[in-house]
Amino acid sequence: MIVFVLRRILLGILVLVTVSALVFLAGQAVADPAVGAAGDAATAKDIEARRVSLGLDQPQLVQYLNWATGTLSGSLGTSYRFDKPVAALMMDRLPITLSLGTLAMAISVSLATILLFISARRPEGAMDNFVVSVASIAQSVPTFWLGLLLILGFSVNLNWLPSSGSGSWQYFVLPSIALGIYGTPEMYRVGRASVLDQTHALYVRAARARGNTHGQTFRRHVLPNSLLPVIPLVAVQFGAFLGGSIVVETLFSLRGTGFLAWEAVMTSDLPVLQGVVLLVATFYTAFNILADLLSKFLDPRETP
Amino acid sequence: MNQIGSISGSKLRLSQTSGEMKVATGLAILWILAIAIMALGVIATGSNPFEQVLGSRRIPPIWFEWLGLSNVSDTSHLFGTDKLGRDYLARIFLGGGVSLLICFSAVGIAAMIGTTLGAIAGYFGGRVDACLLFFLSVRLSVPAILIALVSAVLFGSSLIMIIVILGALLWDRFFVVVRSLVRTQSKLGYVDAAKEAGASTAWIIAREIGPNIRGPLLVIVTVEMAHVLLLEASLSFLGLGVQPPLPSWGLMLSEAKEDIFFNGWMIIIPGLFIFALVFSINIISELLRISITRSQGRRGQVGMTNTEITR
Amino acid sequence: MSAESLLSVRELSVHVSSSSQARALLKNVSIDIPVNRTICLVGESGSGKTTLGLALMNILPESLRPSAARMHICGRDFEFSDGDQWDKVRGSQISMIFQNTLDIFDPLQTIGGHVGEPYELRHKGSRAELSKLVLDALSISGIPNPKEIVDLYPHQLSGGQRQRVLIASAIINEPAIVIADEPTSALDPVNSLLFFEAMSRIRERLSSSLLIITHDLRCADRFADETNIIKGGELVDRVGAHQLLAAPNHPYTRSLVSYLPAPGYGSRHFLKGESHRAASNSEETHVYADCLQDDG
Numbered sequence: 072m073i074v075f076v077l078r079r080i081l082l083g084i085l086v087l088v089t090v091s092a093l094v095f096l097a098g099q100a101v102a103d104p105a106v107g108a109a110g111d112a113a114t115a116k117d118i119e120a121r122r123v124s125l126g127l128d129q130p131q132l133v134q135y136l137n138w139a140t141g142t143l144s145g146s147l148g149t150s151y152r153f154d155k156p157v158a159a160l161m162m163d164r165l166p167i168t169l170s171l172g173t174l175a176m177a178i179s180v181s182l183a184t185i186l187l188f189i190s191a192r193r194p195e196g197a198m199d200n201f202v203v204s205v206a207s208i209a210q211s212v213p214t215f216w217l218g219l220l221l222i223l224g225f226s227v228n229l230n231w232l233p234s235s236g237s238g239s240w241q242y243f244v245l246p247s248i249a250l251g252i253y254g255t256p257e258m259y260r261v262g263r264a265s266v267l268d269q270t271h272a273l274y275v276r277a278a279r280a281r282g283n284t285h286g287q288t289f290r291r292h293v294l295p296n297s298l299l300p301v302i303p304l305v306a307v308q309f310g311a312f313l314g315g316s317i318v319v320e321t322l323f324s325l326r327g328t329g330f331l332a333w334e335a336v337m338t339s340d341l342p343v344l345q346g347v348v349l350l351v352a353t354f355y356t357a358f359n360i361l362a363d364l365l366s367k368f369l370d371p372r373e374t375p
Numbered sequence: 376m377n378q379i380g381s382i383s384g385s386k387l388r389l390s391q392t393s394g395e396m397k398v399a400t401g402l403a404i405l406w407i408l409a410i411a412i413m414a415l416g417v418i419a420t421g422s423n424p425f426e427q428v429l430g431s432r433r434i435p436p437i438w439f440e441w442l443g444l445s446n447v448s449d450t451s452h453l454f455g456t457d458k459l460g461r462d463y464l465a466r467i468f469l470g471g472g473v474s475l476l477i478c479f480s481a482v483g484i485a486a487m488i489g490t491t492l493g494a495i496a497g498y499f500g501g502r503v504d505a506c507l508l509f510f511l512s513v514r515l516s517v518p519a520i521l522i523a524l525v526s527a528v529l530f531g532s533s534l535i536m537i538i539v540i541l542g543a544l545l546w547d548r549f550f551v552v553v554r555s556l557v558r559t560q561s562k563l564g565y566v567d568a569a570k571e572a573g574a575s576t577a578w579i580i581a582r583e584i585g586p587n588i589r590g591p592l593l594v595i596v597t598v599e600m601a602h603v604l605l606l607e608a609s610l611s612f613l614g615l616g617v618q619p620p621l622p623s624w625g626l627m628l629s630e631a632k633e634d635i636f637f638n639g640w641m642i643i644i645p646g647l648f649i650f651a652l653v654f655s656i657n658i659i660s661e662l663l664r665i666s667i668t669r670s671q672g673r674r675g676q677v678g679m680t681n682t683e684i685t686r
Numbered sequence: 687m688s689a690e691s692l693l694s695v696r697e698l699s700v701h702v703s704s705s706s707q708a709r710a711l712l713k714n715v716s717i718d719i720p721v722n723r724t725i726c727l728v729g730e731s732g733s734g735k736t737t738l739g740l741a742l743m744n745i746l747p748e749s750l751r752p753s754a755a756r757m758h759i760c761g762r763d764f765e766f767s768d769g770d771q772w773d774k775v776r777g778s779q780i781s782m783i784f785q786n787t788l789d790i791f792d793p794l795q796t797i798g799g800h801v802g803e804p805y806e807l808r809h810k811g812s813r814a815e816l817s818k819l820v821l822d823a824l825s826i827s828g829i830p831n832p833k834e835i836v837d838l839y840p841h842q843l844s845g846g847q848r849q850r851v852l853i854a855s856a857i858i859n860e861p862a863i864v865i866a867d868e869p870t871s872a873l874d875p876v877n878s879l880l881f882f883e884a885m886s887r888i889r890e891r892l893s894s895s896l897l898i899i900t901h902d903l904r905c906a907d908r909f910a911d912e913t914n915i916i917k918g919g920e921l922v923d924r925v926g927a928h929q930l931l932a933a934p935n936h937p938y939t940r941s942l943v944s945y946l947p948a949p950g951y952g953s954r955h956f957l958k959g960e961s962h963r964a965a966s967n968s969e970e971t972h973v974y975a976d977c978l979q980d981d982g
Contacts, residue, residue: 082512089513097529207661211654213605215612216628216646223639234635273789279745280784281804281855282777285769291803292792299794317520318609322632333613336524344525352516359516371839372793 079363083356090352091142094345095135142349148342150335157346161328165350167237168327171246171320172312178251180305183258190259191266191289203263206256218249218322235324246323250316254308261304265297272296299370303362310358314351402596406479413472417465425620428460433638436463454644457627458634467648470622474652477538477617478603484542485603486596489549496550497557498576504554511550519544520609527615537616541603548602552595556588590667597660601653608649624649692862692895693719693742693780697755700737700746700919711737711750713919719863724889724896726910728903728930728942734919735899736785739867742897743782744772760862777804781856783866786849786873791840797824798836801855808859823854826891828884846877850884857888864888865897870905878902882909903946907931915939 141148148157186206190199225245226234232244269275270293278288315329324330328347335343367373436455454463496507519541526540560566569579610616611625619626624645631641700712712734719725729735741752742759744766757764760779764771781804784790791800802820805811817836824832827850840848849869856864866885870878882898882905889896900906906913907930915923915938923936934940 082509085509086512086516089509090516093513097525207657208654211601211650211657213608213612213625213646213649213653215609215625216642216649219628219632219635219642219646223635223642227636227639273787274792276740276745276747277782277784277790278792278803280743280776280782282773282807282859283803284773287807292795295794296792311518314518317524318613321613332521332524336528336615339528341528344528348517348521348525351518351521355516355518359512370793372841 075367076364079360083360086356087349087352091139091349092135094348095138098341098345099131099134148345150340150343157342160331160343161346161350164326164328164331167325168315168320168329169313171243171250171325171327172309172315174243174247175250175254175316176305176309176312178247179254179258179308182251182255183262186255186259187262187266190263194267194270202259206259209252210256212252214249214253214316215318215322217252218245218319221245221249222323235322237324237326242323242325246319246325249322250312250319253316253319254312258301258304258308262297262301265300266293269293269296299366302369303366306358306362306365310355310361313358314354315347402593406475409475410472413468413475416468417472423462423465426461428456432456432460433458433634433641435638435640436644455640457630457641463644466622466627467624467644470617470624470627470645471648471652473534473617473621473623474604474607474625477534477541477607478600480538481541481545481603481607482596482599484539485545485599486549486592488543489546490553490592492546493550493553494557497554498561498579500558507550507554511547514544514547519606523606523610524613524615527610532615532618534617534621537607537610541606545599545602545606548595548599549592552591553588556591560587590663594660594663594667597656597663601656601660604649604653604656691718691720691758692760693717693897694758695742695754695756698738698741698752698757699754700734700741700750700752703749703751711919712741712752715916715919715921717914717921719895719897721862722889722893722895723911724885724898724909726906726913727897727899727916728901728906728913729916730901730942733916735916736867737919738916739782739865739897739899742865743776743780745776745782777861778808778859779861780863780865781859781861783852783856783864783869785868785871786845786852788840788848790852791848793840795840796836797838797840797843797851800840801836801851801858804855804859819858820854823858824850826857826884826888827851827853828880829854845872849873849877849881853884853888857892857894860892861894863895863897865899867899868901869898870900870902878905885909903930903943915942 149155150157150160186202190202193199222234222245225232232241234245236242272293274292275288278292279285283291315327315332317329317332319325320327320329321333328350332344332347334340335347434452434456436453452462452464454467457463457466492507492510496504522544523540526536530536530540566579607616607623608625608628611623612629614626614629617623617626627645628642628649631638631645634641695718696716697714698712698716699710699714702709702711715734715738717725717727717738727735727738737746737750740746744752744764746752752766754766757766759775762771762775795803798817798820801823802816805819806816820836821832824835829835829847829850835843835847835851840851843851849872852869856866864885870881873881885896885898886909888894898906898910907928910930911927913925913930914921915925915936917938923934923939925934925939930939931943931946934943
């Protein structure tokens with residue numbers, strides 16, 4: 072079992088290393104960083120000097136290793152635009168993204184649970200079909216449009232909540248709702264499919280025969296078995312949310328890492344982008360590993 | 376060659392494949408039709424979607440007139456005009472056409488990449504499979520939109536670039552589904568029979584396994600179409616997709632954002648169109664899924680060896 | 687006769703309610719289970735015996751519709767439509783030992799949890815009390831060291847152990863009626879006999895009545911007080927104790943018996959208690975003949 076955990080983590084590390092290599096190469100592909108770093112008024116000699124000082128005359132692999140070790144020790148380069156360390160910039164923005172992600176996740180899970188309870192009472196019934204349609208509709212709605220509608224409704228017309236920016240908790244309400252609604256349909260669908268699978272399982276009949284009522288059968292047997300495939304999905308989803316939603320943050324001008332990425336694109340600030348990509352990849356990979364481990368450990372049939 | 380054998384062979388192939396082929400052909404026709412309608416629509420509005428008439432900016436749609444909320448609207452601009460005086464309806468039509476074009480092309484590229492890689496991984500298994508799966512993990516460790524953003528910095532944002540990037544990003548679901556389908560199919564008897572008959576690998580994959588996975592593949596195509604549309608809309612909204620003066624519904628939404636406080640209608644229309652298009656595609660994919668699962672009982676395991684019949 | 691019966695059913699029918707023509711899996715079956723008796727129900731595959739067992743506890747799948755003129759169980763009349771009254775008696779007054787497959791178990795439930803559940807659902811006793819009852823039930827069912835398996839999960843047990851766990855959960859509340867649905871189909875001849883012997887012991891100890899659905903004619907003949915023969919959803923014959931093999935009158939019953947190989951066939955291999963798959967298997971009727979004979 073320990074072997075499994077270690078192998079999984081190793082795989083994750085390999086993935087991250089590959090991503091970092093690609094990120095590094097992307098950095099090389101764009102305009103000469105020496106030019107950017109030397110400034111607008113630099114002469115050819117200045118640029119050359121810069122190149123040496125930045126270590127750009129070294130072979131690619133050496134450059135990569137230098138860069139990689141620097142990254143691991145926390146230095147991710149300097150932002151072209153802000154002239155501040157990338158790591159510092161990201162740390163500054165991270166709490167907001169994490170808050171948004173967690174809030175949105177809470178909303179998603181709650182909504183999905185409520186919908187599931189409604190559906191599960193009478194599967195394939197009128198209410199169930201209705202909820203499935205609602206979920207289908209929600210999946211077809213572009214998130215940024217939903218955000219815009221929320222702004223239109225609650226900021227412009229009702230003036231209850233701010234439409235953009237960062238600050239107190241009010242600034243988080245609309246973005247969390249938008250992002251939360253985005254994450255709900257998938258969770259609901261998988262949960263519903265899982266419940267449907269379980270209600271047709273043979274042990275349901277045996278449970279009834281032992282004296283479980285319909286409700287008891289559901290609570291004691293169907294529900295735990297249904298949750299089994301859903302939990303890894305939730306973990307992956309959480310990783311995605313924590314990785315930041317660029318679209319929602321940018322729409323609401325919420326100063327998180329996603330918005331930072333967008334700003335970096337607008338100003339061609341590659342070091343920042345590289346940093347964000349690495350950060351997001353780390354979150355995704357970590358939570359994917361968590362999901363794999365969870366599905367292995369929660370099922371007694373898997374745990375040796 | 377046995378005349379009877381070859382006739383019945385080709386007939387067999389037709390009936391096997393006619394179901395999905397019909398849908399695929401239908402879809403292709405629908406696409407071409409849609410783009411054509413878009414083009415016609417632009418012409419029909421009588422307005423040039425690019426022409427800026429600064430004198431008539433931000434005219435509300437015709438129904439504002441009907442509801443008595445404005446007296447500036449007129450029938451020459453059924454959906455009103457945007458902030459630069461361009462006819463809204465014409466831009467909606469053109470934007471739709473552009474989005475559909477991107478969607479179709481990108482899904483085509485993604486399907487080719489994903490299906491090929493998936494078939495290889497599923498058929499050969501072993502190291503090749505492990506390698507490709509690792510490749511998949513790397514791709515999935517960063518969300519598509521972020522990669523698209525980075526690509527925008529590296530390669531710019533032309534129409535071709537968007538198509539290529541989206542196509543190069545969204546092959547993952549094709550890969551996963553085709554891989555698992557090919558894996559299960561490979562274990563069935565008819566593949567061994569074909570191998571014994573001396574068929575080459577390419578033949579087996581294309582002509583033997585191929586027809587048996589067309590159904591689910593079609594479902595994935597529709598699912599990814601919706602995916603591409605939403606992704607392209609998001610990118611255009613962020614300013615990194617379709618570039619002005621070309622319209623795109625996502626781009627129109629971002630342009631409308633500035634006016635949200637005074638001209639709310641501007642954000643409702645393009646969003647509604649995006650939603651309507653994506654929703655109808657999702658419905659199609661659901662219907663396809665249901666019909667596929669229904670016919671799977673009959674056809675899933677029945678893979679006739681084409682090799683035998685045409686000998 | 688009806689007054690003494692623990693279970694009395696009249697004209698029980700079960701229909702498949704699909705869109706195509708409704709098919710009747712059971713047609714107007716009437717059956718009685720007297721107090722303290724072992725009743726066997728034998729028939730070929732697909733004759734409707736399992737359906738009958740499920741119907742008697744009203745746990746048929748949704749797509750099947752039961753109906754009966756009368757369902758009288760343990761002194762009360764039952765309607766198929768009234769779910770609540772069935773919940774009260776299932777697991778406590780009437781219980782079922784299912785065919786032993788892994789799927790019949792909730793994979794997330796421990797053995798102890800599974801066996802104790804019928805009791806736990808009804809009584810608010812202490813943990814220690816429940817634990818003792820569980821261990822007792824497992825012992826009676828033939829598990830030598832119950833403590834070792836209570837904390838295990840179903841997939842960790844052997845087929846034979848799982849069979850006994852199913853018995854244990856069915857008897858923990860000391861029900862009046864125990865229905866066993868083809869309990870020995872997956873068992874070798876030695877374990878089949880052991881099962882029937884265990885059931886006899888249980889019957890004596892708990893004074894329960896048994897309804898054993900089986901296609902093992904030899905065991906039916908040996909252990910049943912009464913054997914009902916079912917064919918195509920209808921009860922065609924009824925014979926008393928030890929009369930099944932001896933002198934069947936009904937042509938169908940005779941034909942069933944005739945497929946059995948000669949007595950003692952293959953049984954000499956089992957003398958030393960070796961496990962063995964069924965010695966013969968009629969192509970047509972899947973009537974097993976793997977019960978040991980006294981003279982084997």
